[in-house]
């Protein structure tokens with residue numbers, strides 16, 4: 539018996555390396571580039587993606603949770619690894635064991651690190667998260683001086699940086715990004731005058747749209763996976779700045795059936811054939827991250843042509859119209875994300891079809907299917 543699924547995510551590591559170099563060139567000599575590899579590197583596989591970026595020269599990585607940082611270290615990834623969304627006080631020791639960099643936004647976290655640092659006779663550099671308008675994680679800028687003051691009384695903890703995050707940097711005209719930069723600059727001035735440390739705020743949108751936002755480091759995510767944060771297929775393929783989508787999703791046809799006019803397809807019969815048709819059944823469903831919102835909306839590629847999803851996406855299967863595709867037969871390769879012949883389906887296209895964005899599509903497909911790497 540084979541462990542193999544009919545479906546396969548393929549990751550092109552050369553494209554990940556290319557994208558890191560493109561962003562590195564883009565940020566120029568002005569700022570080092572941190573590769574955000576949280577969420578299994580947006581579905582691309584955290585360790586393999588970090589290794590690819592490493593080959594392209596990356597030595598700064600960002601994850602959300604501590605367990606992700608530990609996995610990277612256990613896999614032998616070197617360089618600095620930032621844990622960006624916090625940790626349990628009980629796990630503070632892991633930062634020392636695995637040389638991870640904590641991002642903090644509470645006194646309790648600083649205390650937990652200080653206790654461990656003192657016990658181990660070591661010192662740890664922390665980055666403080668400030669909320670400059672995202673309305674998510676971080677201290678209010680006005681609370682920062684007091685927070686810094688309280689840290690100065692803690693042994694073994696030193697401020698290595700201030701970081702924040704943009705809410706709207708995918709839009710080059712966004713006023714809130716300008717405002718966040720002003721707030722951040724003012725906050726950083728405080729750091730630079732009293733402490734030594736770096737400042738960083740730019741995500742992919744910041745890198746691509748706001749050169750003034752680079753400060754001492756940039757943190758790129760979606761761009762490294764080949765997509766523009768604003769969607770709309772910007773930068774895809776040969777256009778734009780040469781970012782290349784690294785993920786493709788492959789399946790095959792299970793069965794092709796001739797059906798007469800007037801019959802219903804799939805659960806709820808939301809699709810009714812208007813004329814005699816040929817319908818192909820595919821082994822892909824919402825369990826595989828192919829959202830049920832793609833019911834009657836999704837498109838796939840078969841023999842270089844587009845085929846429309848008919849009826850609801852099931853848990854493990856869906857149906858597509860192959861009436862117009864000569865010779866479509868069981869076993870034919872089906873591309874659900876990627877190129878075939880002259881046609882392309884991007885994560886932006888799928889995102890637009892389900893009212894979402896490439897980020898979610900990459901996570902859904904990448905994290906729910908077997909992966910294969912092309913080195």
Ligand SMILES: *Cc1c(COP(=O)(O)O)cnc(C)c1O
Pocket residue numbers: 574576622703740741742743757758759760761767
């Ligand atoms: C995910 C993340 C990024 C990268 O965002 P993109 O829009 O994917 O470039 C940057 N910084 C932090 C803190 C993040 O969590």
